Amino acid sequence: MVEYLLRQAEEGYRTDISYKIGISDELARREERLAALAKAKAEIEQRATERYSTEQAEYEKKLAERKAKEQESLLLQMQHL
Numbered sequence: 001m002v003e004y005l006l007r008q009a010e011e012g013y014r015t016d017i018s019y020k021i022g023i024s025d026e027l028a029r030r031e032e033r034l035a036a037l038a039k040a041k042a043e044i045e046q047r048a049t050e051r052y053s054t055e056q057a058e059y060e061k062k063l064a065e066r067k068a069k070e071q072e073s074l075l076l077q078m079q080h081l
Helices: 002-080
Strands: none
Touching: none
């Protein structure tokens, strides 16, 4: 009977250890996943910032071209008067 109880205790201890190891592995996996997600988010934000800067520069260039064209048109109209 004592041997049976000792075996049961040993099996429970092994199960408890393997369970704890499983938890620590799962925590490590989740932490790695969170780090990968944070890295991906930072990269997406960087790309968005770059794209915004590019689009803003293109927009400002178009506005400047449009304004120059308007001024040229006004000058031509004034010359014909």
